[in-house]
Amino acid sequence: MTSEVAGITRAGTGQDDVVWNILGQTYYKKQACDSSFAFEAHSPAGTFVPPHIHTTQDEYIFMLEGTFRLVLDGQTHHAKAGDLVRMPMGIMHGYFNDSGAFAKAFFWVSPTRRLHELFKVIHNVPDPAEVVRLAGLHEVNFLPPPNV
Numbered sequence: 001m002t003s004e005v006a007g008i009t010r011a012g013t014g015q016d017d018v019v020w021n022i023l024g025q026t027y028y029k030k031q032a033c034d035s036s037f038a039f040e041a042h043s044p045a046g047t048f049v050p051p052h053i054h055t056t057q058d059e060y061i062f063m064l065e066g067t068f069r070l071v072l073d074g075q076t077h078h079a080k081a082g083d084l085v086r087m088p089m090g091i092m093h094g095y096f097n098d099s100g101a102f103a104k105a106f107f108w109v110s111p112t113r114r115l116h117e118l119f120k121v122i123h124n125v126p127d128p129a130e131v132v133r134l135a136g137l138h139e140v141n142f143l144p145p146p147n148v
Contacts, residue, residue, distance in 0.1 A: 004033040014039075020123040023047065023131060030106070032116045038108035039119070043068075043097040051094035052135065052142040054087075057109045061085040061095070066103025068095040092143060114138040 009015040009030045018029035020039075024047045031038040043066070051071050061068070063083045070077045070085060071094045079085050087093040097103045109115050118138035122131045132142045 002033055004031075004035070020119050022119065022122055022125075023049075023128065025049075027119060029116075029119075031108075032112060034112055036108055036110045037112040037116045038106065040064075041105050041107055043103045043105070045097055045100050045102060048096040048098070049094055050142060051092050052140055053092050054089050054109065054115070054140055056089060056113045056139050057111055057115065058089050059087040059093070059107065059109045061087075062106040064104040064106055066097065066101055066105075067099040068103060068105065069098055070095050115140065 007015075009028075012028075014028040015030055015032065020027040020029070024044060026042040028040040028042075029038075030040055061079065061084070063079045063081050063085070065081050067078055067080045068085075070079055071092070072085070072087065073091045073093070077085075085095075115138065118135060118140060121134050121138070125131050125134070135142055
């Protein structure tokens with residue numbers, strides 16, 4: 001990766017026009033360098049990222065619009081517009097837009113490590129099992145679904 005570059009990533013765009021489609025959500029790359037990686041997520045009702053662990057980076061979500069139900073280290077929480085969610089490395093977390101409405105959030109991780117590369121390889125991959133497999137190769141470990 002690189003050092004940070006001065007500039008502005010305009011609203012409604014991704015830096016260098018990069019936009020990813022990841023399991024029904026649209027991610028707009030806002031910034032990427034060695035020390036951090038940021039993206040805006042547009043999450044239609046019913047979309048989610050199941051519980052997983054980043055072993056090498058801290059992750060944050062700043063809610064811009066709507067509500068997410070979050071699982072953080074085994075506890076359920078809700079975040080709404082204006083809330084900041086902190087997810088330290090090694091802590092299990094997942095988010096779910098089960099509010100019935102569109103949600104928009106600004107995410108960032110520090111350091112970047114392999115997450116930026118992961119988004120490149122899972123863009124437009126429709127099979128959740130393949131996304132989970134690829135994530136495991138990029139320092140993101142999805143947890144098995146709970147026994148029902």
